[in-house]
Amino acid sequence: MADFSEKIAPDGGLTLELSGQLTICHIGQFDERLRELDGQVNQIDISDIGPIDTVGAWLIFRTAQINDAQIVGNNSEAERLIDELSENPVDDVAPSFRQNPANHIFAEIGESVMSVFKTMLNFTSFVGQVIVTVFTVFLHPSRLRINAIIQRFDMVGVRALAIVGLMSFLIGIVVAQQGAVQLRQFGAEVFTVNLVGRLTFRELGVLMSAIMIAGRSGSSFAAQIGTMKITEEIDAMRVIGVSPIEALVLPRVFATVIMMPLVGFYACLMSIIGAGLLTWIVLDMPPVTFTDRIREVTPITDLYIAMIKAPVFGAIIALAGCFQGMQVKNNAEEVGFRTTAAVVQAIFLVIVLDAFFAIFFTEIGW
Amino acid sequence: MNNKPHDGDAILRVEGLNNSFGSQVIHDNLDLKLRRGEILGVVGGSGTGKSVLMRSIIGLQKATHGNIHIFDNHVFGEDAPSSDQRSNIGRVNYIDSEIRRKWGVLFQGGALFSTLTVAENIQVPLREYYPHFSQCLLEEIAAYKVRLSGLPSNAAAKYPSELSGGMKKRAGLARALALDPELLFLDEPTAGLDPIGAAQFDNLIRELQTALGLSVFLITHDLDTLYAICDRIAVLADKHVVAIGTIDELLAYDHPWINEYFLGPRGRAANNAGK
Structure with missing residues (x-):
């Protein structure tokens, strides 16, 4: 299981020491726990972690980015994956499109009415096409x-x-x-x-x-x-x-x-x-x-x-x-x-x- | 289980595979080995059963007989634990889900779910295997995979019908990579792409292979792909793998189909381009 411990440095900042397997099947509650962290993280120590994959790398990268923290420690595999991420960072994840529910109802009604008219128009033109074809x-x-x-x-x-x-x-x-x-x-x-x-x-x-x-x-x-x-x-x-x-x-x-x-x-x-x-x-x-x-x-x-x-x-x-x-x-x-x-x-x-x-x-x- | 010496560095071993439809024999005593961390190109004329081989390996189609080992698990064969008939009722695939989650498959046409957006397509395998992941994390992983496969980030919210052929392939690749597989099956990834797009896709596969340490089983017709990214090439002809090795080894091999394939006009052109 992926895990971390917090260490408080003399200057008041936190150092996260990560351990365990940071792979997709061992993440478990790791993501929620990282999100719930409070306090300024200054350093993330990755020297103790086991196998890592893209999901693990993403979690480290995200935590580092949010806190503006430094990634320290030696781990070639993790560093390679994280470098890969920092070279072309992911754009901000666009929040799902949300609408005011009241507007949503009106929009739905409007769209339905429009689609009824469109269908009628299309059907008329379709029947017209068929009639013309019958004549030809x-x-x-x-x-x-x-x-x-x-x-x-x-x-x-x-x-x-x-x-x-x-x-x-x-x-x-x-x-x-x-x-x-x-x-x-x-x-x-x-x-x-x-x-x-x-x-x-x-x-x-x-x-x-x-x-x-x-x-x-x-x-x-x-x-x-x-x-x-x-x-x-x-x-x-x-x-x-x-x-x-x-x-x-x-x-x-x-x-x-x-x-x-x-x-x-x-x-x-x-x-x-x-x-x-x-x-x-x-x-x-x-x-x-x-x-x-x-x-x-x-x-x-x-x-x-x-x-x-x-x-x-x-x-x-x-x-x-x-x-x-x-x-x-x-x-x-x-x-x-x-x-x-x-x-x-x-x-x-x-x-x-x-x-x-x-x-x-x-x-x-x- | 098997009296052959244990081959530690093979991620996939196919031994003595036989496949036939009615009286038509597709594979006869086919052997193939995919080493960990390599890109293996699988070539062969049309109808030599490249896709059938892939479908047999990933469990979409039962071979007549033979043995298949993936990640040191005996997934198919007479005495394979998981090909036991009685436990197959009601299962999606006779191969255990623990093994299936460690591979990704890119089908020829992309095979994206047409009613889901690209991001939702990528999330399908994640939701299936890791239902406890938060929506937020799913979105992040999807965005990351979209970026990894070289798509613009606004493609995540699009439906497959709004994508071009090349983008569909990339989206299919992103879905194949969703579970961080160790083994990737690609069925003609560059077919139908323009030469520039195909070259970019080749590079992408190579980059991902190095970055993520993947082993790749790659079916292709594209000679440029073979020269550009494949570590070894397996040639399917006469119902089995007639030769497997690097391009130079194959060029030295004496087989009419291989000679025609690599030394024909297209083969020579790709060879020159590769040098």
């Missing part, structure tokens, strides 16, 4: 990356079928079951079919699959593009002359816009099948009757509503994912943060737009 691609159809789009079909659509199907099937069962329980109080169990049919096509089928696709694909878009941003792949593309919007964003947006109605329709069907199964078991309604009733009570406009909403939701999910991916900079933590932001933003926008759609379609009498 329509003018030069050979630049459309069919392979990339088809590959995304698989990732966004086909691979989501299992989970979306299972989820929708269960939701169909739950809605039918809860509806049957409530409607039974009025002796109107038979209207469970109306409830399920209309609710599924108008709202649940597409909305739930949008949420699932946002979680599955929106997040992966953000993470993929974000990682490519960090590894400078996107910069490399720009330099080569490939537009990242054209090569990365458009295939994802197209694939999601095309896949969303298909997945949404499939989700509706699975919900109806789930509900049909439940009504068959619980309400003793044979599947044939159930199918007839569904066709009777669900107007075709409900399906139109679903098929109009789905591509819009798909576009929002893909745009939010790609936009957040493109915003990544600096470090790995940002990728995680942006991925979360992509999903939250996509689901939020989907639900807001869904509310608008609901009011709009009711107003036009669908």
